Every structure is written in structure tokens, then in C-alpha cells.
Amino acid sequence: MNAMYLGGRGLACALGADVPGVLAQWRAGGQPPVPRTVAPGFVWPLHALAPQQGDWLTRLGRTVRDVVAQSGALDGARRMPLFVASSSLDVGYEEADQRFAGDMHAFADAVAAALDWRGPVLTISTACTSAINAVRAAADWLGGGEAEEALVVGIEFDNCFSAGGFGSMQLLSSTRGRPFGRDRDGLVLGEAVAALRLTRNPSRxxxxxxxxxxxxxxxxxxxxxxxxxxxxxxxxxxxxxxxxxxxxxxxxxxxxxxxxxxxxxxxxxxxxxxxxxxxxxxxxxxxxxxxxxxxxxxxxxxxxxxxxxxxxxxxxxxxxxxxxxxxxxxxxxxxxxxxxxxxxxxxxxxxxxx
Structure with a gap:
């Protein structure tokens, strides 16, 4: 792989709205998932982001901006390639009857608009490997010498479709996720927005x-x-x-x-x-x-x-x-x-x- 380093990072998830907050809650032992009603009579646990005001698109834009700002990627001209990695994309927006016009790339365009992005924008959607494959794609881009930095943003935002699908396949736990646990009985979904600012300049x-x-x-x-x-x-x-x-x-x-x-x-x-x-x-x-x-x-x-x-x-x-x-x-x-x-x-x- 061509030389590539982590120049900055940001994260919002169930543990907190930024990396220091995530670390503090992690040290404290975390917190349990909250119940999420998918349909009448169907409730699954979810590691959810903190509640926010506004509709789905407003909340998405605010969270993405905050997380990308943590990575330092908003400090410059915003012309580096942007790789938007997601499995569910705009499903939550569609569920709210506010369907995007266009193809699956419309979600990445909305993310870019929220960031006032001026560089190339790409969609990577390969289910749960999306973000890692976005990092791989960014490495290829930087290796070609076309940019000094690239931004990967992984996004999984509130929607019922994902939980309904996993639940219908009997893959969800009704209580909590226990990797390698004695009583493990399925996974629990979570919301997150994560940013990786990747660079050719050496860092830790x-x-x-x-x-x-x-x-x-x-x-x-x-x-x-x-x-x-x-x-x-x-x-x-x-x-x-x-x-x-x-x-x-x-x-x-x-x-x-x-x-x-x-x-x-x-x-x-x-x-x-x-x-x-x-x-x-x-x-x-x-x-x-x-x-x-x-x-x-x-x-x-x-x-x-x-x-x-x-x-x-x-x-x-x-x-x-x-x-x-x-x-x-x-x-x-x-x-x-x-x-x-x-x-x-x-x-x-x-x-x-x-």
C-alpha cells in the first residue's frame, strides 16, 4: 500500500458526540442501548446517538459537520476527495416521506452539500465493509498522486429498515450485543458518524x-x-x-x-x-x-x-x-x-x- 497516515479523526456515536466524550463514557463503562420501535409490536435495542432537534436531514447535516470538524478537514479549502461510506444511505430520509430524487449517490451529494464540499465526492456502499473499502479507495487515490489528503466519512443514521431487516432474519438480540459472550444471541445495531482525514504526510x-x-x-x-x-x-x-x-x-x-x-x-x-x-x-x-x-x-x-x-x-x-x-x-x-x-x-x- 502507498504511504498513508491518519491526519485527523472524529466520531459521534452512542457513547458521545466527540472523541473526548466517547473516551470518557467508555472509561465509565458505557451505557445500555435504548428501545427502538420499528413497527407496532416490534421493538429492538439500539445504540443511538443523543436526541437532537430538527428533521432527519437537518440532524444528519449537523452531526456530519460536527464530526468532520473534529478531524480538521473543514479548516482548508475542502477540495480533497470525499468518500462517503454507508450501508443504509438515505433510507431514514425516505421513511420520512422526503425521498431524494436521483440515484444512490444523492445521499453523498447531500452530505457534501452539508459540508460545502468543493472536491470530488464518491459513494462507497459495500454493507458492513463500506468504511474499510473507502479507506482502501482513498489509498489508491492518494497513491496516484492526485491529492495530498482524502476524507472518509462513515455514516449510519436513524432508520427502521435496517432493524426490520436484521430482525426479520432473526439476527438481532432482544437485550444487548455480547461478542464472544457465553449468552450471545445476536447483534444490536448502532448509529454513528465517523471521519478519517487521511494524508500522505507522516503522523503517528x-x-x-x-x-x-x-x-x-x-x-x-x-x-x-x-x-x-x-x-x-x-x-x-x-x-x-x-x-x-x-x-x-x-x-x-x-x-x-x-x-x-x-x-x-x-x-x-x-x-x-x-x-x-x-x-x-x-x-x-x-x-x-x-x-x-x-x-x-x-x-x-x-x-x-x-x-x-x-x-x-x-x-x-x-x-x-x-x-x-x-x-x-x-x-x-x-x-x-x-x-x-x-x-x-x-x-x-x-x-x-x-
Missing amino acids: WRIAGSGNVVEGADPTGTDANAVIAACAQALQDSGLGASDIDLVKVHAAGSPVKDAVELAALRQVFDPLPPLVSFKSLIGHTLGASGAAELVMLTAGVEAGIWRAPDYPLDDALDVGFATVAPPRLRHLLLCAIGFGGGHTALVLEDCGA
Whole structure:
């Protein structure tokens, strides 16, 4: 991968409206999801953003501006390429009978308008791998020498369609998400807006490599061979071996089957398995925004020294635990993201300050 660094970041999620607020609530142990009524008689838990005034589009624009401002991307001419990553796009707007005219890119155009953006605007929508694939696309763009910086914005905003769809497939928990948990019974969705300002100028965090594998044989499942292949691609792209990885951010969302498949695949990549971290019990599964949101939490959490044990019992049969203290060596980190349609991605980060 061409040299690319994290120049700035921003996040709004259920834990807070900015990175300091997210870290403070994380240290305090987080907060439970809130009930979300999808239809009469159908209520699912949701890790929701804090309530705001205004209609859907007004709230979206305000949140996006605030989060992108955190990253520093509003300070300049706003001519860098903008990659808008989302799974649900404008579904919530359509549900409010305020349908956008045009194709799926209309959502990205609305985001760009809210930011008064003057550069190229691109839509990346590959389900739950959207944000990681947006980072990969940004790396290609910067590698071509056409820009010094790029902005990735991952967005999953309030709508009923996502919860209704996951609920109809019996993939949602009625209580909370418990990745690798003994009593895990499904995932809990979450809202988030995350911004990654990517640059060719060196900074603490380098995007060292990535991989993407699509295996459509089971479009809603996790394929072990695809996880292995995506990790292998990311390691090769970064010039590293499996033994160089010091921490893995797992995709695990709380599925009884998919969590186990992902873990078994990672054990084939890494021997021994590095320490693991997971964020979906704190912020929910933020779908297309998850890659960006969890990358922000990972880097900010490492910098702040936050290592909290999960507040639920883990599955003894999986024989796994999460990192509760900083690993003795912490330079190279690998992130996994898996999505509907058979997408399996991996991203390697290097902490250049380690």
C-alpha cells in the first residue's frame, strides 16, 4: 500500500458526540442501548446517538459537520476527495416521506452539500465493509498522486429498515450485543458518524496495508477461508508476517455462529492468537460506518490507555479473552470487518510512535 497516515479523526456515536466524550463514557463503562420501535409490536435495542432537534436531514447535516470538524478537514479549502461510506444511505430520509430524487449517490451529494464540499465526492456502499473499502479507495487515490489528503466519512443514521431487516432474519438480540459472550444471541445495531482525514504526510498512525475478499456462497454469513485470505492480503500488502501483529480488532458482533467462525479463522492465521479487542458491545454494530468508527475508537483508546474487560461472561468453549491491559508490544494492529454480500476485509495499522 502507498504511504498513508491518519491526519485527523472524529466520531459521534452512542457513547458521545466527540472523541473526548466517547473516551470518557467508555472509561465509565458505557451505557445500555435504548428501545427502538420499528413497527407496532416490534421493538429492538439500539445504540443511538443523543436526541437532537430538527428533521432527519437537518440532524444528519449537523452531526456530519460536527464530526468532520473534529478531524480538521473543514479548516482548508475542502477540495480533497470525499468518500462517503454507508450501508443504509438515505433510507431514514425516505421513511420520512422526503425521498431524494436521483440515484444512490444523492445521499453523498447531500452530505457534501452539508459540508460545502468543493472536491470530488464518491459513494462507497459495500454493507458492513463500506468504511474499510473507502479507506482502501482513498489509498489508491492518494497513491496516484492526485491529492495530498482524502476524507472518509462513515455514516449510519436513524432508520427502521435496517432493524426490520436484521430482525426479520432473526439476527438481532432482544437485550444487548455480547461478542464472544457465553449468552450471545445476536447483534444490536448502532448509529454513528465517523471521519478519517487521511494524508500522505507522516503522523503517528500509518495505514500499512489492507485486504478485501468477496465470497458470495453465503451472502449473510462469515466464511473462514475468506477471513484467512483477507488477513493474508493485508499482511502481504503491509510487508509483515502474522507474528508481527500485536493486537487484533475483531469484527465479532455477538452472533452465536459467526463469532465462532471468525475466531476459528483467526486462529489459523495467528499462532499464537494476539490479544483481541471488540467495540460492538459499547456502540453497537454501526454497519457501513463500523470500520471508520471502530478505527477511531481503536487508535484513540490505545493513545488514552483504555483497556476494559467486558461486563458479561465470555464463552468458555471459545477459550478466548479480550485484552484488559496494554500488550507488552503494541506497534502493528489488524482490524477485521465482515459484511453482507460476502465481503471480508482486513486493515493493518502501524503505531509509528511505539
